[in-house]
Amino acid sequence: MRTIGKTALWAFLLAAALLTLFPILVTLLGSFKTNAELTAGATILPTSWQLSNYAEAWRQANFSAYTMNSLFVAAASTIGILLVSSMAAYVADRMTFAGKRLYIGMQAFTMFVAIGAVVLRPQFELMIKLRLQDTLWGVVLILVSAHASAFFILLSFMSGIPRELDEAALIDGCSRGRTFVKIVLPLLAPGLGVCALFAFRGAWNEYLLPFVFTLSKPELQTLTVGLASLKYGVSAASQTHLMMAGACLSIVPILVAYVFANKSFMQMSAGAIKG
């Protein structure tokens, strides 16, 4: 009886794991198949490993530019989010100022109230006024403005750092700015690391925002946008192998990061509900 139960348990878990991994495997393996083999289907491993898919995607289908754009957006917005939210968390935790409650309330508000695509339009028009609508800086700026979750994560890390440390520095004549850079930031490092992971993943995976901003500028598209536009293309059926290779370009970096840091990824998501 016990062994039957155990077998059933494992069968269920393995089946579930297989179902979970199936689409990812299809992508990874499919990226090495020829288009003919893909459309004929029914093979699991590629009959011959086609590295040329990547070369073709990279050169002809513009994926080199897409990757660069994705890297730029992800890196720039990660740095921006870390800068802005660490300063905000420091100030919000250690100082009192007029409207502090209102400010924290607004942060929570932007996190929970979602009215969807509506905000994209005024955001876009603001970027036109700033003359940023034709650059990826506009996308970066909007991504940085959505830093509420990083702010709250850092706020909770902040309250874990003993006040005495930075107060001592202030009493010793250290300026606010120097205290922040020399004392607070190093102690905040673990929190910053997790936030960076999340901000990078979010920006790297973002679809709608860069999509809307690059409607008239295909050369600025990120990986996600470029990939989805392949699907809409007239020759979509003949480009399945390119889609797979492109999807891999987008998935693999995150997957590698996940293999090394899956603890942090999972911790953070679980922490969201505990906090």
Add this chain to the structure above:
Amino acid sequence: MPSFLLTVVLGIYPIGWAMRYMFYDYKGYGAERYIGLDNFARVLRDGEFWQSVVNTFAYAGGKLALSIPLALLLAVLLNRGLRGRHVLRAVFFMPTIISSAVMAVVFFAIFNAYNGVLNQFLLKYKLIGGAVDWLGVDHAMLTVVLVSVWGAVGNYMLLFLAGLQNIPADVYESASLDGANKLQQFRYVTLPMLGPVSQMIVMLAIINALKGYESIMVLTDGGPVGKTNVMFLYVYKLFFPTAGTGAASQVQEIGYGSAVAFVTAVIVGAVTVLYFYGSKQMNRYA
């Protein structure tokens, strides 16, 4: 205070912007005209919108009904000393870290009727007679729900796990001393003690299910014939009509779109509040 500035300018201002245009007739160009509540009257008569509301609830309901029990089951199974549980957890959580837009492209290749991977497989092993049009009128909603479940289970599993780990082990000990078997333990110890946490998880899941549209947009673009058109996708298309397939089927409707967006926000809010009070009542009588 760069944070303050950014939040106000790019977070709060657009909401105020939309609030204003709710009352205007504005199509993105030309004159804007104040028309009071006419936009809202139009929302009430808009059959396409209410169809998208129905679709949203079908989508969200299907997603919840599948993903929450599955996530809870996986969490319970992987909570206690099973070998390889860390690896399995990592595997189940994996879909949540991948871009939903990218996965939608991949799933499109899998579910494609004519040369999709899934149909080829099923045909080869004679599990189906002919090609199934997974993204066609009959199955599109099911497919969209399955894809979203694939992306969501891992996340909710993890949240349930976090909740399970807060239940002290001695409660189970005393239950088994009193002669409760595993199933009884689950029913009378795990479920009640998980109550508050699951209430939050389900709430989160409801909100996420109601507002998710990115993967639907890439996978089916609301089609075929509006079968998978959800509320937020409908709003999006009022604002960016040419985006998506490239077919300009609609005119840009900024004023009307804002009004529709407001109504959707109210619907989501109402569902959340209803659920919140409903589950509170249930707790009291349980």
